[in-house]
Amino acid sequence: MFNKIVLENGLRIVTENIPYVKSVSIGIWIETGSRFENQSNNGISHFIEHMLFKGTENRTAKQIAESIDSVGGQLNAFTSKEFTCFYAKVLDEHLPLAVDVLADMIFNSKFNEEDIIKEKNVVFEEINMYEDSPEDLVHDLICQTMFDGHPLAYPILGSSSILEKINRKNVLDYYKQYYTPNNTVISIAGNFDTDKTIELIYKYFSNWIPVKKEKDEQCPPMFYRRIMGKTKNTEQLHLCLGMKGVPQGTNEMYHLMVLNNIFGGSMSSRLFQKIREERGLAYSIYSYPSSYKDTGMFTIYVGLNPNYVSTVLQLITEEIDKIKNGGMTSDEIYKSKEQLKGNYILGLESTSSRMSSMGKSELLHGKIYRPKEILEMIDSVQREDVENIAKEVLDFNRLNISFVGDINNNQIESNFKKIIG
Structure with missing residues (x-):
């Protein structure tokens, strides 16, 4: 209760x-x-x-x-x-x-x-x-x-x-x-x-004395195309592609979570299967959404040999294009929703997880989302919702890149421009 x-x-x-x-x-x-x-x-x-x-x-x-x-x-x-x-x-x-x-x-x-x-x-x-x-x-x-x-x-x-x-x-x-x-x-x-x-x-x-909170006047961040990195003597190139996501507590957050499972959020996802399992070009590749009170981000990470960077970027952009052009199947969406629900239900067996879910929800949104509500929100996601969020989030015009490895900004930029212009 x-x-x-x-x-x-x-x-x-x-x-x-x-x-x-x-x-x-x-x-x-x-x-x-x-x-x-x-x-x-x-x-x-x-x-x-x-x-x-x-x-x-x-x-x-x-x-x-x-x-x-x-x-x-x-x-x-x-x-x-x-x-x-x-x-x-x-x-x-x-x-x-x-x-x-x-x-x-x-x-x-x-x-x-x-x-x-x-x-x-x-x-x-x-x-x-x-x-x-x-x-x-x-x-x-x-x-x-x-x-x-x-x-x-x-x-x-x-x-x-x-x-x-x-x-x-x-x-x-x-x-x-x-x-x-x-x-x-x-x-x-x-x-x-x-x-x-x-x-x-x-x-x-009860005797803790309150202090008047100053109103937070932060404006939402603006998103442009940028590249930032650190050139280091590493065996692998570590690469992140980042795009604007969605805020916490919105219906779109669940749409993006369903998309993420299909795209790169699990071992059965498209990126993992294509780049690691089929092509053997990376050991670690995944995507994930991050949501904050007023904004969010969607990140793709890959660790790879610098010699493969052009090929891997090409494969990632191809999968993005397929997703945006309605290339998701009803079976993929169904399995993604079942995976989200299963992961959530398994987490309910931990008192730490339940405490964390309540605390974070109340702090950021002023309300508790009960398990039944969360499962219903996942179930309510439709194919059209996932297609719309894919077109909104997977936007090359607001793509940001970060890297750490034995490579420089110009090399990353030239590789990427070859692919998306």
């Missing part, structure tokens, strides 16, 4: 009771991420996420880790472009402990100067690790390429040069601005007593 309560301070609590499981997952979702940053503090949302594990007035960093480890649970966090989430998964009997630890981290983190200096070094190494992973780096670059001039272009980790200049005051000011009850959702899924759990949340979070 789903439940939603809003406290007087604006904090939203969404719960789903699942009595037949032994676990419970809880997430604290803060609406802050790299798109809320600027050129002088890019990376600060992710850095604050790290700092909340560095010790509170009541627990050392080690005690925070031990508190959940000692009961066999999981405690972690992540930062995205639009939100930061701190979450725990424990046996149902340990939910009070999980709430206590998470509340302690949110309210009582020390942000010691010494810890800030030390944790900067940790994040520097995380950035270096990312830079040394071409497949990760090229996906970051496609966002920078597509959203150039817009906050969505900012990398989640930031950069070492910017992070180096961020001080304790910057951290505290940003934390106080965004870590507020009216900017937060608490999501809980699993086996728990709803009334007792709401009382528990009220005990820890």
